Amino acid sequence: MNPDAxxxxxxxxxxxxxxxxxxxxxxxxxxxGKPIYISHRTKKQIDEARAVPVASLPxxxxxxxxxxxxxxxxxxxxxICTHLGCIPIAHEGNYDGFFCPCxxxxxxxxxxxxxxxxxxxxxxxxxxxxxDTKIQIG
Amino acid sequence: MSGPSDYQPSNxxxxxxxxxxxxxxxxxxxxxxxxxxxxxxxxxTFGAILSxxxxxxxxxxxxxxxxxxxxxxxxxxxxxxxxRDVNYGWLxxxxxxxxxxxxxxxxxxxxxxxxxxGSYKEPREVLWILGVIIYLxxxxxxxxxxxxxxxxxxxxxxxVITNLFSAIPYVGESIVTLLWGGYSVGNPTLNRFFSxxxxxxxxxxxVVVLHVWALHVAGQNNPDGVEPKTEKDTxxxxxxxxxxxxxxxxxxxxxxxxxxxxxxxxxxxxxNYIPANPGVTPPHIVPEWYYLPFYAxxxxxxxxxxxxxxxxxxxxxxxFLPWLDAAKTRSSKYRPLAKQFxxxxxxxxxxxxxxxxxxxxxxxxxxxxxxxVCYFAYFxxxxxxxxxxxxxxxxxxxxxxAILAKSGKAVASIAVALVAAGALFxxxxxxxxxxxxxxxxxxxxWSFAGPFGKYDRxxxxxxxxxxxxxxxxxxxxxxxxxxxxxxxxxxGYSVAQVAAFASNYKIKDGPNDQGDMFERPGRAAxxxxxxxxxxxxxxxxxxxxxxxxxxxxxxxxxxxxxFPMFLVDxxxxxxxxxxxxxxxxxxxxxxxxxxxxxIPEGSYYNKYFPGHAIKMPKPLSDGQVTYDDGSxxxxxxxxxxxxxxxMWTAEPHMEARKRLGLQVFVFLIIFAFLMYFTxxxxxxxxx
Ligand code: FES
Numbered sequence: 001m002n003p004d005a006x007x008x009x010x011x012x013x014x015x016x017x018x019x020x021x022x023x024x025x026x027x028x029x030x031x032x033g034k035p036i037y038i039s040h041r042t043k044k045q046i047d048e049a050r051a052v053p054v055a056s057l058p059x060x061x062x063x064x065x066x067x068x069x070x071x072x073x074x075x076x077x078x079x080i081c082t083h084l085g086c087i088p089i090a091h092e093g094n095y096d097g098f099f100c101p102c103x104x105x106x107x108x109x110x111x112x113x114x115x116x117x118x119x120x121x122x123x124x125x126x127x128x129x130x131x132d133t134k135i136q137i138g
Numbered sequence: 139m140s141g142p143s144d145y146q147p148s149n150x151x152x153x154x155x156x157x158x159x160x161x162x163x164x165x166x167x168x169x170x171x172x173x174x175x176x177x178x179x180x181x182x183t184f185g186a187i188l189s190x191x192x193x194x195x196x197x198x199x200x201x202x203x204x205x206x207x208x209x210x211x212x213x214x215x216x217x218x219x220x221x222r223d224v225n226y227g228w229l230x231x232x233x234x235x236x237x238x239x240x241x242x243x244x245x246x247x248x249x250x251x252x253x254x255x256g257s258y259k260e261p262r263e264v265l266w267i268l269g270v271i272i273y274l275x276x277x278x279x280x281x282x283x284x285x286x287x288x289x290x291x292x293x294x295x296x297x298v299i300t301n302l303f304s305a306i307p308y309v310g311e312s313i314v315t316l317l318w319g320g321y322s323v324g325n326p327t328l329n330r331f332f333s334x335x336x337x338x339x340x341x342x343x344x345v346v347v348l349h350v351w352a353l354h355v356a357g358q359n360n361p362d363g364v365e366p367k368t369e370k371d372t373x374x375x376x377x378x379x380x381x382x383x384x385x386x387x388x389x390x391x392x393x394x395x396x397x398x399x400x401x402x403x404x405x406x407x408x409x410n411y412i413p414a415n416p417g418v419t420p421p422h423i424v425p426e427w428y429y430l431p432f433y434a435x436x437x438x439x440x441x442x443x444x445x446x447x448x449x450x451x452x453x454x455x456x457x458f459l460p461w462l463d464a465a466k467t468r469s470s471k472y473r474p475l476a477k478q479f480x481x482x483x484x485x486x487x488x489x490x491x492x493x494x495x496x497x498x499x500x501x502x503x504x505x506x507x508x509x510x511v512c513y514f515a516y517f518x519x520x521x522x523x524x525x526x527x528x529x530x531x532x533x534x535x536x537x538x539x540a541i542l543a544k545s546g547k548a549v550a551s552i553a554v555a556l557v558a559a560g561a562l563f564x565x566x567x568x569x570x571x572x573x574x575x576x577x578x579x580x581x582x583x584w585s586f587a588g589p590f591g592k593y594d595r596x597x598x599x600x601x602x603x604x605x606x607x608x609x610x611x612x613x614x615x616x617x618x619x620x621x622x623x624x625x626x627x628x629x630g631y632s633v634a635q636v637a638a639f640a641s642n643y644k645i646k647d648g649p650n651d652q653g654d655m656f657e658r659p660g661r662a663a664x665x666x667x668x669x670x671x672x673x674x675x676x677x678x679x680x681x682x683x684x685x686x687x688x689x690x691x692x693x694x695x696x697x698x699x700x701f702p703m704f705l706v707d708x709x710x711x712x713x714x715x716x717x718x719x720x721x722x723x724x725x726x727x728x729x730x731x732x733x734x735x736x737i738p739e740g741s742y743y744n745k746y747f748p749g750h751a752i753k754m755p756k757p758l759s760d761g762q763v764t765y766d767d768g769s770x771x772x773x774x775x776x777x778x779x780x781x782x783x784x785m786w787t788a789e790p791h792m793e794a795r796k797r798l799g800l801q802v803f804v805f806l807i808i809f810a811f812l813m814y815f816t817x818x819x820x821x822x823x824x825x
Contacts, residue, residue: 001316001317001319001330002315002316002319003315003318003319003320003321003326004319004326007319007320007321007326011321028417030416030417032320032321032322033320033321033322033323033324033416034321034322035416035417080322083301083442084297084298084301084302084442085297085298085300085301085304086294086297086298086419086423087417087418087419100419101419101421101422102298102419102422102423103437103498104498104499117437117440117441117442117445118442119441119442119443
């Protein structure tokens with residue numbers, strides 16, 4: 001009952017062009033049937049994400065570890081709440097990040113869980129920059 | 139199932155069979171001469187009711203499966219077309235969907251009955267555990283069945299429930315992938331759920347056979363909890379129990395038919411009339427009412443893994459009940475303390491169900507935690523403790539002695555049954571819907587409301603005109619074909635009028651022999667064409683918000699009625715939340731947003747739209763559409779007409795449904811009376 005060959009094939013890596021995404025905006029693309037948020041973060045959002053002491057977080061992880069060095073403005077996360085799988089809404093909640101409408105989990109501008117029942121940060125999918133304005137997810 | 143039978147059929151052919159396969163003897167000994175305790179009350183008819191419901195679900199389900207397409211792109215549509223085009227498809231679907239609720243309702247009564255009268259105690263432990271297994275199978279079946287229509291709640295319910303398994307350490311993720319057959323809930327998930335939803339009911343039927351077998355070995359428990367000792371304590375199953383069960387089923391059917399014919403969507407969720415969309419989560423994900431108490435337990439525990447464990451153990455704990463409650467006296471009738479705690483426990487379950495439907499905030503979370511503790515305390519503390527400290531009242535020596543002690547208050551318990559039916563049922567429902575800052579729409583008097591409601595033909599025809607001239611510029615109506623305009627119970631056009639109406643439309647057809655697509659005039663069998671070629675185009679042309687399809691809009695929108703209105707609605711048959719909302723939104727535009735409300739660029743202020751910022755500009759203004767029949771050309775009239783029209787597009791068979799409902803009710807009431815008097819006659823000398 002595991003995924004069949006065509007499902008696996010359809011889950012191959014995809015390329016996303018980032019040039020149309022202005023600062024402060026984000027886009028949602030689908031990969032393997034999962035929504036992936038790609039946010040072009042503002043300076044303020046980055047600073048907020050880096051200002052919190054990592055040890056105080058429920059799932060400690062530094063912002064630097066969640067983005068690619070040199071591309072700090074880009075946050076790429078799987079938009080599936082780690083609680084029970086709803087899709088959080090971007091640019092909502094108290095932490096300038098994501099808010100899950102289902103049971104009220106709140107994530108910050110680095111996609112880290114800050115409040116609510118979700119146990120973990122929004123996962124970062126495997127991806128790399130193929131050029132300055134293009135990433136490959138998968 | 140109670141030993142070799144001495145049954146001898148008189149017919150030689152039957153004798154021939156009987157010597158080779160003693161099946162008639164088996165039926166005879168189990169369902170005819172089988173001795174049942176004389177003092178059973180009407181709570182015992184729920185066993186028969188449940189068997190009846192299982193048969194009903196399998197029968198309607200098999201026929202529905204003949205018309206259903208288990209594919210993510212087609213499932214929603216196939217269910218809608220089934221309801222619209224298959225002969226009595228609406229009836230089958232309502233019977234199956236409401237049937238699931240009634241099945242659970244009956245099973246809860248049956249379980250609480252067992253709990254109250256101690257039916258799980260020695261020697262009926264296996265019988266009880268088999269029952270718990272049936273209940274678990276039912277929950278799995280019900281959940282997978284709810285996924286099949288592939289609406290928003292189906293999809294997100296499936297997502298949330300399958301994700302429960304991801305809480306299991308180490309293997310959780312792989313289990314979830316295995317359940318999905320992909321990387322998220324999708325087409326493979328739907329396919330396997332369909333397959334399992336078809337399989338599980340037959341497993342249930344198999345376990346039911348074991349359950350009945352175990353029952354006939356141990357014998358039935360009874361309200362006094364003393365085993366039958368002499369002939370005088372029992373009566374033969376047929377005709378006594380058969381006819382009594384028949385009467386019970388007839389009464390139950392009345393409740394069932396109330397839902398099928400008059401309130402088919404009362405127990406459902408409006409969001410499930412919106413096709414599944416993996417990109418948007420509905421604001422409140424609420425499972426079907428029968429899971430709500432467990433959902434509440436899940437949410438009250440702040441840790442994910444602990445929550446999942448808590449939820450499952452709330453059910454599994456029932457298996458251990460025979461050993462948790464060690465009291466010698468079976469029936470709570472003779473256990474003054476246990477009786478009180480039982481009713482407290484029932485209240486706790488109902489309240490948990492209510493909380494399960496509320497948003498998980500503030501006071502609800504705290505109340506949920508307290509009640510979760512109460513739930514488990516009942517099993518783990520109260521019952522074990524009571525068996526030590528309680529002094530039960532003396533139990534009668536035999537069943538006949540118990541009957542002599544009191545006589546005839548059977549009818550009272552049926553009244554209690556019906557009242558409990560209403561209250562229990564309704565006590566746990568709905569409510570947590572779209573409110574988010576929207577004002578509640580005002581009520582209207584609709585021609586189609588109530589048990590005798592009919593569509594106003596004039597309003598339907600005018601509404602069609604409004605749709606055609608105004609709404610159809612942006613909104614599709616894709617489940618409606620031109621031919622439907624001539625259907626009975628609809629706007630009432632003749633075949634010729636329908637053909638003429640259809641021919642005004644240009645329909646894309648093809649490819650022709652040259653391989654080109656071409657346009658031709660519409661025919662009666664064509665569906666209303668969409669204003670945009672696809673959703674993306676619709677979205678792009680409307681500032682990012684795609685105008686929703688209108689075929690189901692009056693059923694896909696609702697608003698919370700709140701406590702206690704939703705209780706009242708059950709009796710008043712009020713179910714026009716959708717039309718009230720649609721007509722309110724059409725009239726709720728205001729040029730200027732009130733002080734303190736800021737509306738983003740490209741949106742408009744609407745008093746009744748949740749959040750108040752709607753992307754649709756004010757669609758209707760006075761005098762915009764000319765009516766030929768002299769009705770006032772005002773926004774209020776337009777809104778009323780087009781809403782009536784849209785109610786018809788959502789429920790094209792409503793008139794047939796209510797008409798048949800009346801006939802069924804007349805029949806059932808007469809039938810129930812006949813059953814009652816037959817039962818009285820049969821039991822005349824047994825009391
Ligand atoms: S699924 Fe997001 S908070 Fe529960």
